[in-house]
Amino acid sequence: MRVDDILVEAARPLWRHKLRSLLSVLSIVMGVASVIALMTLMQAASQGVGRRLDALGANLVAVTVNPLAASTGGTPTLTLPQALSLAKIPGVAGVAPAAYAAIPAERAGREAPVTVYATWPTFTRIMGYHVAIGRNLSMRDESASAALVVLGSAAAQALFPHDGHPIGRTVVIGGEPYRVTGVLAPKGSLFGVNEDAVAILPLTTYQRAADNGSVTSVYVQAQNPARIRPLMRELADKLGQWLGPQNQYTVVAQSLVLGVVHRISRLLTDILAGVASISIVVGGLGILNVHLMAVAERIREIGVRKSVGARRCDILVQFLAEAVLIAGIGGVIGTGLGVALSQAIGQRLGLSVVVNLRIVEDALVISLLLGVAVGLYPALRAAALAPVEALTFDR
Amino acid sequence: MVGREDVRGAEVTVQSLSRIYPHPCRTVALQEITLTVRPGEWLAIVGPSGSGKTTLANILGLMDRPSSGRYWLDGRDVTALSDRERALVRNRLLGFVYQSFHLIPTLTARENVELPLVYRGVPRRRRRELAEAWLCRLGLEGRLHHRPFELSGGQQQRVALARALIGSPRLLLADEPTGNLDEENARDMRRLFSELRDQGQTIILITHDWALAQSADRIARLEAGRLVGDMAGRTGYAR
Structure with a gap:
């Protein structure tokens, strides 16, 4: 039997039983589309988080004094000289001591909820911020305790929605006026926290205004990301000496969070893929059921074909090709639908969706293999029919 | 009407052929059948219902296997061929016509006729030409694209005959070919068989139709699975 004849013979019953074929194809389409959409979206979400954490720097270690422990267990606070001395630990490329607070920023009757970081100029570089307009804070501003602020893009937008250029304008934070010296480029959200709703002040200016010389966090940049763990141990040792027991502080590396x-x-992708795969298997069972029915309905036809010279392998291939064709059509349509769905949902969720060709290939191969797997049994049954029994079969 | 060239009928020889069905209860369908059909001869097998005519046709058509005995087709022992070889012989050497036509309902008349050549690997265009030529020879030029349910009984039987003949078989087996036809169509079928015999086609015909049987060269009579008579037809000879 020629290949073109196999394809024609396989396609003919599908065309003949359009509704039945359509339902079989649909069951595969749903399965494949859901697998591709879920896998692609999960991958996009994972990559999005990864990119954000990467942007923070795989060599970033955040040291934070536990605010609860500090408030309940006496006064184990970190001083600015202690924080700066961490820069002398071998393997440290830079530090940004910081105190932070959630205080609204105000201007001309407008209020923007912001996280205020009172810190050194190194903060923006270490945290992966870029200044879009104006300039960053400088060590001169720090030394002079200048009343300056660099706003995150969301904070700037909330405070200056129609006023254009905010540089040189004044905003009020914690009752104190600060002149805007720069606006940061947008960065987005991480774990639900809007990283653009920030206001960055000189540390000394904030400490003076708040009458509090303590530092709540130190952002430490490691020289070598591969040496993060030993560096974390050394930082913990230092903090242990200054602050006491371990529950007084945390030392967290972004690379470990990333991992x-x-x-x-x-794990979530695997679980979702497993759940979605069930729908492909259910689709396959649908094809199996339809094909068993088709073999039962076409026993006489099989007998006629055998009487004119069809061999077992001809019948086997014909019925198998029908199942593979259904699964293949379902796989192709399902892939297209899955890609479209993932793009549409990704756009709605603000995810940057890039279709992984490997997922598409796998989905197509799996759907074809499924066609073979579920088509084989009915095809073998059809092929094994004795010619005379098939020909004289009485329904 | 059925113009063909170079028809060379097969010689059919069976010796001590028996067919016993063990289930559900032991039934002897054929018993010690010994028979020879010469190349180009038309043999009619007659007998009452249940006498084993169709069983014999199925064995001669390699659709079933005998329980014992031997079967030679053109001098080649085909009794113990594998399933694959039997399919090849059915495809290359045999043609079948059945009482109930056995056309595939989803195929057109032309596609039904093409079927043996599909399994012979003949290219589509060549198959179409041959199928159309056969259907035209049998007076069905206006019915090429009709499906079986759109054809009368006589037309369906002519489609089945075209399908049987398209592969230039050496042996044509017909099981009650006029059983579902009216008198006029049955007469046409008799005429077609006569023409085929005249062209040298070996024909084995199972029939209740005495008029059709009498057109054959020989008439063999089966009763209770045994060959009880072998006589000349109207135009033939007895052995």
Whole structure:
């Protein structure tokens, strides 16, 4: 039997039983589309988080004094000289001591909820911020305790919605006026926190205004991301000497957070892929059912074909090709639908969706293999029919 | 009407052929059948219902296997061929016509006729030409694209005959070919068989139709699975 004849013979019953074929194809389409959409979206979400954490820097270590422990267990606070001395630990490329607070920023009757970072000029570089308009804070501003502020893009937009250029304008934070010296480029959200709703002040200016010389966090940049763990141990040792027991502070590396996020997202992707795969298997069972019915309905036809010279393998291939064709059509349409769905949902969720060709290939191969798997049994049954019994079969 | 060239009928020889069905209860359908059909001869097998005519046709058509005995087709022992070889012989050497036509309902008349050539690997265009030529020879030029349910019984039987003949078989087996036809169509079918015999086609015909049987060269009579008579037809000879 020629290949073109196999295809024609396989396509003919599908065309003949359009509704039945359509339902079989649909069951595969749904399965494949859901697998592709879920996998692509999960991958996009995971990559989005990864990119954000990467932008923060795989070599970033955040040291934070536990505010609860500080408030309940006496006064184990970190001083600015202590924070700056962390820069002398071997392997540290730079530090940004900081105190932060959630205080609204105000201007001309407008109020914007912002996280205020009182910190050194190194903060923006270490945290992966870029100044879009104006300039960053300088060490001169720090030394002079200048009343200056660099606003995040969301904060600037909220406070200066129609006023154009905010540079040189004044905003009020914690009752104190600050002149805007720069606006940061948008960065987006991370774990639901809007990183553009920030206001960055000189640390000394904030400490003077708040009458508090303590530092709540230190952002430490490691020279070598591969040496993060030993550096974390050394930082912990230092903090232990100054602050006491471990529950008084935390030392967290972004790269480790990144690893955990990747592991969680991979686990979630696997679970979702498993759940979605069930729908493909259900689709396959639908094809199996339809094909068993088709063999039962076409026993006489099989007998006629055998009487004119069809061999077992001809019948086997014909019925198998029908199942593979259904699964293949379902796979192709499902892939297209899955890609379209993931793009549409990704756009709605603000995810940057890039279709992974590997997922598409896998989905197509799996759908074809499914066609073979579920088509084989009915095809073998059809092929094994004795010619005379098939020909004289009475329904 | 059925113009063909170079028809060379097969010689059919069976010796001590028996067919026993063990289930559900042991039934002897054929018993020690010994028979020879010469190349180009038309043999009619007659007998009452249940006498084993169709069983014999199925074995001669390699659709079933005998329980014992031997079967030679053109001098080649085909009794113990594998399923694959039997399919090849059915495709290359045999043609079948059945009482109930056995056309595939989803195929057109032309596609039904093409079917043996599909399994022979003949290219589509060549198959179409041959199928159309056969259907035209049998007076069905206006019915090429009709499906079986759109054809009368006589037309369906002519489609089935075209399908049987398109592969230039050496042996044509017909099981009650006029059983579902009216008198006029049955007469046409008799005429077609006569023409085929005249062209040298070996024909084995199972029939209740005495008029059709009498057109054959020989008439063999089966009763209770045994061959009880072998006589000349109207135009033939007895052995």
